[in-house]
Amino acid sequence: MSATALHAADTSARLTATALSYRYPDGTQALDDVGLAVAPGEIVAVLGPSGAGKSTLMRCLAGLHSPTSGTVWHDGTDLARLRGVARRRALARCGLVFQEFELVGPATALSNVLIGRLVHQPPVVSLLHLVRRADREIAVGALLRVGLEPQLRKRADTLSGGQRQRVAIARALAQQPDVLLADEPVANLDPRTAAAVVDQVVALAREENLATVLNLHDTGLATRIADRIVGLRAGRLAFDKPVAEVDAALLAELYAGEEQ
Amino acid sequence: MSAPAPPRPDDRVSALSAITRPRWTAVLGVVAGIALLVLCANASRLSVATVVAGLPNIADFVGRMFPPDLSVLGTAVVLMGETLAMAVTGTVIGVVIAVPTALLASRTVFPERWLHYPVRTLVNVVRAIPELMLALLFVSAVGLGALAGTLAITIATAAGMARLFADVFESADRRAWDATAATGASRAQRITWVLLPENLPTLASYTLLVLDSNVRAASLLGLVGAGGIGIELTTRLRLFEYQQVLTIVLVVLVVVLALDRLGALIRRRLV
Ligand SMILES: Nc1ncnc2c1ncn2[C@@H]1O[C@H](COP(=O)(O)OP(=O)(O)OP(=O)(O)O)[C@@H](O)[C@H]1O
Ligand SMILES: [Mg+2]
Numbered sequence: 001m002s003a004t005a006l007h008a009a010d011t012s013a014r015l016t017a018t019a020l021s022y023r024y025p026d027g028t029q030a031l032d033d034v035g036l037a038v039a040p041g042e043i044v045a046v047l048g049p050s051g052a053g054k055s056t057l058m059r060c061l062a063g064l065h066s067p068t069s070g071t072v073w074h075d076g077t078d079l080a081r082l083r084g085v086a087r088r089r090a091l092a093r094c095g096l097v098f099q100e101f102e103l104v105g106p107a108t109a110l111s112n113v114l115i116g117r118l119v120h121q122p123p124v125v126s127l128l129h130l131v132r133r134a135d136r137e138i139a140v141g142a143l144l145r146v147g148l149e150p151q152l153r154k155r156a157d158t159l160s161g162g163q164r165q166r167v168a169i170a171r172a173l174a175q176q177p178d179v180l181l182a183d184e185p186v187a188n189l190d191p192r193t194a195a196a197v198v199d200q201v202v203a204l205a206r207e208e209n210l211a212t213v214l215n216l217h218d219t220g221l222a223t224r225i226a227d228r229i230v231g232l233r234a235g236r237l238a239f240d241k242p243v244a245e246v247d248a249a250l251l252a253e254l255y256a257g258e259e260q
Numbered sequence: 261m262s263a264p265a266p267p268r269p270d271d272r273v274s275a276l277s278a279i280t281r282p283r284w285t286a287v288l289g290v291v292a293g294i295a296l297l298v299l300c301a302n303a304s305r306l307s308v309a310t311v312v313a314g315l316p317n318i319a320d321f322v323g324r325m326f327p328p329d330l331s332v333l334g335t336a337v338v339l340m341g342e343t344l345a346m347a348v349t350g351t352v353i354g355v356v357i358a359v360p361t362a363l364l365a366s367r368t369v370f371p372e373r374w375l376h377y378p379v380r381t382l383v384n385v386v387r388a389i390p391e392l393m394l395a396l397l398f399v400s401a402v403g404l405g406a407l408a409g410t411l412a413i414t415i416a417t418a419a420g421m422a423r424l425f426a427d428v429f430e431s432a433d434r435r436a437w438d439a440t441a442a443t444g445a446s447r448a449q450r451i452t453w454v455l456l457p458e459n460l461p462t463l464a465s466y467t468l469l470v471l472d473s474n475v476r477a478a479s480l481l482g483l484v485g486a487g488g489i490g491i492e493l494t495t496r497l498r499l500f501e502y503q504q505v506l507t508i509v510l511v512v513l514v515v516v517l518a519l520d521r522l523g524a525l526i527r528r529r530l531v
Contacts, residue, residue, distance in 0.1 A: 064442055092444035102439035107457045115453055119444035127452045168439075175443055 013037035014211040015061060015179050019070035022056050030056040032235040033070070038211040040178065043202055045222035045243075046215040048232035049255050054215045057232065058183040061213060062094050063087075074179060092119040095172030095210070097182040097201065102168060105157035109148055109167045112156050113139040116174030142170040146200060162193040169201060173208070180210040187217060194218070198225060219251055321502070328510060329503035335492060336511040343488035344515065346410045346481075347474040354417025355467050361418065362425030363451060369429055380426070386419035391477050395486035406487030413474050413481075421470060428462050429455060461530045468523040475519055479512050 015038040022031040030053040038044050046054050059065040061072055063079035071078050079090050095116075103112045117135040118126055131139075143152055146166040151159055156167060165185060172180060182201060186194035198216070202225045205212040216222045222229060229246045231238035231254045238254050239246075363369050364379040394415055398408035432455060440450050456463075482490020489508060496504045 062442060064438075088444035088446065090444075091442055094442075096439065096442050098435075098439065102435045104436045104440075104454050104457050106460065107453075111453070111457075115440050115445060116443050118440075118446070118449045118453065121449075123446060123448065127448055129452065171443070 012039050014040045014075055015213070016073040017057075017061060017070065018073070020057075020060060020067050020072065021069045022053075022060055022065055023068045024056075030235050031060065031067075034232070034235075034237050036061075036213075036230060036237075036240070038179075038213060040211050041206060041209040042228065043205060043212045043214065043226050044228045044230055045226035046213060046230045046232055047219060047222055047251070047254060048238070049257070051234075052232040053235040054232055055183050056235075058096075058181050058213065058215055061179075062096055062181050063091055088119050092116075092175050093177050094179045094181060095175050095177035097165070097168045097172050097180070097185040099184055099187055103156040103164055103171075106155060108153050109143060109151050109156055109159065109163075109170075110139060110153060112167050113143055113170045113174050116142070116171040119175075138176070139170075139174045142173040143167070145173065145204065146170045161189050162197055165189065165197050166200070169197070169204070173204060178210060180205050180208075180212045182212075182214045184215055184217060191218075195221060324502045325506035327503065328506040329501070330507055332492070332496070332504045332507050333511070336489065336508045339482075339489040339492050340479075340511050340515055342406055343478045343490075343512075344475060346406050346413060346488055347471060347478040350410050350413025350478070351417055351467065351471045351474050354414045355421055355463075355470075357414070357418040358421035358425055359463070361422040362429060363455075365422060365426040366429040368432075368434070369447070369451065369455065383419050383422045383426070386415060387423055389416075391416045392481070392484055395481045395484050399485050404485040404487075409478060409481040409486035409488055412486060413478060416477070417470055417474060421466065424466055425463060428459055428466075432459055464530050465527050468527055472516070472519055472523055475516055476512075 015036075017034060017036040020031055020034040020036070021029070023029050034053075034057065036044075036057075046057060048054055056065065060067055063072065063074070066080040071080070074090065074093065077090060079087065082090050104115075111129070114131050114136065117131060117139055120135060121131055140152070143149065146169050148163060148166055148170065151163055151167075156164060159167065168185070180201070185201065186197050189197060198214070198221055201214070202212070204210075214222070214226065223243055223246060226243050228240065228242055230240045231250070233254060239250060241250075361379060361383060365376050365383055367376050370376045391412055394412035395409055398411040402408050402411065436454050436458065437450055440454050445453065478488045478490075479493075480488075480490045482488045482492065483494055485491065489512060493505065493508050496502075496508060
């Protein structure tokens with residue numbers, strides 16, 4: 001399958017990766033010729049054994065890693081080519097939710113969510129923690145949507161794991177992104193809380209019509225919430241199918257050789 | 261060439277768990293270290309016999325300090341006030357200089373080598389100058405008195421704290437910093453929204469510790485005429501007024517201990 005063909009065919013996609021390869025400075029080839037396209041409102045789950053390159057794929061899609069070769073297109077722009085303010089504006093359009101320890105512990109939930117609005121603030125005034133009223137309202141609104149009104153002014157490090165992850169989701173929402181990427185957002189939560197948090201992410205993503213890529217360990221959860229499943233194995237695309245076509249045999253093959 | 265048979269798991273386990281012999285360079289290093297220590301002890305005239313023989317002298321010296329002569333109490337208290345003022349002013353201004361300097365010196369905040377390298381070098385050079393030397397320098401610049409001492413404490417604190425804070429920033433948790441970078445926030449925004457809030461308790465705690473040590477330093481700077489209670493202390497010592505010396509020492513002791521308690525109290529509320 002030619003990567004450029006994939007790009008040309010999928011003009012409706014909001015997030016497109018073509019012939020994406022990534023090699024770490026130490027020589028590890030983490031991604032090898034991966035193609036992927038995600039349309040607005042579409043929920044894609046990435047599955048694959050440990051070390052398959054799922055986190056690397058997320059970081060490339062988010063623009064945090066510049067691909068060694070290939071391109072990530074976000075609505076027709078290539079993040080790797082942008083610098084300075086243009087790059088920061090583009091980064092803001094991509095909401096990220098990673099594992100739970102990414103909040104500023106001593107800061108309040110609200111302050112953490114306001115971080116999602118910083119890119120839109122006048123550069124000097126915002127250093128004093130002064131944020132425009134309209135932006136504060138966006139941040140508070142995001143916290144209300146994830147159900148954290150009582151925790152608004154609590155320190156992030158006093159919240160439970162599930163609440164903390166909701167703060168991270170609210171921060172991503174406050175960015176008013178059009179792409180949402182989540183790398184094992186619930187890995188440290190108990191199964192019930194995990195399912196609730198993922199359901200909330202999915203519901204919000206659908207409401208906001210976000211192109212969403214989730215990387216989940218729980219295959220049951222992934223097949224329940226996703227529209228499409230992307231299988232990754234040793235840095236290569238193993239399959240990319242609508243969830244209805246993904247069966248136990250396919251998953252067994254994907255994870256073959258990995259002891260659980 | 262025939263491929264060797266794959267080793268049995270047992271062999272691999274025993275090979276991997278074999279104790280690694282210390283390398284001869286490591287052995288040599290330890291021996292050299294011990295030799296150096298012995299040489300140092302010799303050079304510093306370390307001798308238990310002399311210490312034991314000297315004990316009665318110490319007892320005699322301490323004995324002559326009693327009872328304390330309270331006639332100098334007023335002067336001592338006033339001078340201790342000056343000493344405290346020097347320490348507090350020097351610490352506050354020093355820390356205010358240290359924070360931005362430490363940020364510039366942190367490899368993780370400013371990975372640009374042309375920026376952090378010269379700042380780091382400057383900090384290390386200044387840090388190498390003893391406080392008394394700085395005080396002498398400022399006495400010759402601005403004359404005798406508390407100003408010289410305050411400047412010395414300011415510069416020493418700025419350099420010492422800059423080094424310490426830079427290490428704090430470099431070893432700080434990067435996850436919130438990276439996540440914030442991914443929202444498009446600028447580096448300056450990440451400093452005031454993430455790095456400083458996360459490390460404020462640590463910075464404040466170090467500041468209290470250094471205030472403590474600055475009070476002790478300020479008590480000595482009088483030796484070179486840089487203000488504070490030290491001048492009174494040396495004068496009384498030279499005149500063999502040991503009972504007055506005791507009063508002065510007690511005033512210093514009370515203030516240092518009180519400050520220590522206060523610092524511990526504040527630190528407990530910070531962390
Ligand atoms: N910073 C790094 N430097 C060098 N190699 C790395 C780095 N990060 C990851 N790798 C390597 O890249 C490959 C892909 O790693 P990645 O973290 O993307 O896997 P993953 O699919 O997310 O695994 P997991 O499910 O365990 O999180 C692995 O072989 C890993 O060892
Ligand atoms: Mg991972």
